[in-house]
C-alpha cells in the first residue's frame with residue numbers, strides 16, 4: 324500500500340498537522356494497511372477543529388471507499404461503505420422516495436464521519452441523531468478482524484462507536500434506516516423573531532418537522548437574540564428542483580471582508596429581507612439542508628488566519644439566562660460572523676459521547692484572533708457552568724477538565740475503547756488535546 328505525506332487541516336483552518344496518509348479504494352487494500360499500520364480513519368474533514376488530524380502519525384482517508392452495497396426500496400434500508408457522502412445518499416435515493424433520516428448542515432460529510440460524531444440535523448427534536456438510525460456497523464478492528472456491531476450484538480462496542488470519534492476502529496460500512504421522502508422540494512416558512520425570548524418561544528412551540536433559526540450575533544439591547552425562524556416540511560410536489568451551480572472562493576478573503584461594520588450591515592439586511600408577517604418559499608432539498616455547500620471552500624472567507632466555531636448545547640433549565648449572557652458578550656465583543664444558528668434540541672442521542680441534550684444549541688463562527696480565542700474560552704466556561712456541552716465536531720479550544728464534567732459517561736466509553744484499542748493506535752489530536760482516553 325502506498326503512503327504519502329499530507330497536511331491535514333480542520334475545516335476552521337486553525338488546527339493542522341502533517342500525517343502519513345493512505346487512501347485505499349478497496350476493502351482488501353484497507354485490510355492490508357491494517358496489518359502494516361492500524362491508524363485512525365478520516366472522512367471529508369468537515370470537522371472544524373482537530374477531530375480528523377493525527378499530527379506526526381498515520382491516517383486512513385476513507386473517501387474512496389464510497390460504494391453503495393445494497394438498498395431495499397420497500398423498507399428504505401441502505402447498506403453503504405463509510406466514504407459515501409450525505410449528498411450522494413440524498414441525490415441517489417430521494418428520486419426513489421427515500422432520504423437519510425438525519426442530515427447535518429453539510430452534504431460533504433461522510434457516512435463514517437456522521438456516525439463517529441453522531442451528528443444531528445434540523446429535525447433533532449423529532450428524529451434524534453444519525454446514530455439512532457444506524458442498524459449495524461462493519462468495524463475493522465485493530466487486530467485486522469472485522470466485527471459486525473448492532474444494538475444487540477457487540478452492543479457496548481456499537482454504542483461506543485457511535486459518536487466514538489473513530490477510537491474503536493475503522494467503520495468500513497454501515498446499514499442505515501432511511502426515511503420516506505415525498506419530493507425533492509421542501510416548503511420553508513420564514514418568520515422574524517424580534518428578540519431572544521420570542522425566538523426561544525417560537526422554537527419551543529414549533530411543530531414543524533424541520534426547524535432551525537438564524538440568529539444575529541451583532542444585535543444588542545432590545546433586539547438581543549433577534550433572528551429568523553425557518554420551519555420546513557417536505558412537499559408532495561413533483562416539480563424538479565432548480566439546481567444552482569456551486570461556486571468557489573478563489574482566494575483567502577482580506578480581513579475587512581468580515582469587519583464588525585460589514586457584519587452588522589449584512590445582518591441587518593439579512594434580517595429585514597423577511598417581511599414582518601413572514602413568507603413561504605419552495606426550496607430544493609440541497610439548498611435547504613446544506614445552504615453553505617453552494618460555495619465550495621467558503622472557509623477561505625475568513626482569510627489565512629482561519630476561524631473558530633463555538634457550539635454549545637444548554638439544558639432547558641439554564642438555557643435562556645445563559646444564552647442572554649452569551650449573546651450580550653458576543654455582541655459587545657463585535658467579533659461574530661454572520662454564520663450563527665440557534666436550534667431546539669431533543670433528548671435523542673445514541674452513544675456515551677453524543678453531543679445533544681434536551682434544550683437549545685447555539686453555534687457561531689468567529690475569525691481567529693487573540694480576542695476571539697479569549698471569547699470562545701469564556702463561552703466554553705459559561706457552557707460548563709450552565710451544565711451544557713461543547714460539540715467535539717466543532718471544538719478547538721475546550722479543556723480536558725471541562726469536557727470530563729460535560730460527558731459523564733466518559734468513563735464507560737473509555738473502558739470499551741481501552742479494550743478495543745489497548746495501544747492507542749486510533750488516537751487523534753482531539754483525543755490527545757482533551758485527554759479523552761486518559762482515565763481519572
Ligand SMILES: Cc1cc2nc3c(=O)[nH]c(=O)nc-3n(C[C@H](O)[C@H](O)[C@H](O)COP(=O)(O)OP(=O)(O)OC[C@H]3O[C@@H](n4cnc5c(N)ncnc54)[C@H](O)[C@@H]3O)c2cc1C
Pocket residue numbers: 334363364365366367368369370371374375385405406426427428429431432433434435436437439440441442443444445488489490492493494495615716751
Ligand atoms: C458547513 C458545516 C455544517 C455542519 N453542520 C452540522 C450539523 O448541522 N450537525 C452536526 O452534527 N454536525 C455538523 N457539522 C459537522 C460535521 O457534520 C461533522 O464534523 C462530521 O463528522 C463530518 O464528517 P466527515 O466525513 O467530514 O468526518 P471527518 O471530519 O473527516 O472526521 C470526523 C471524525 O470521524 C472519524 N471518522 C471519519 N470516518 C470514519 C470511519 N470510516 N471510521 C471511523 N471513524 C471515522 C474521524 O476519525 C473523526 O474523529 C457541520 C460541518 C460543516 C462544515
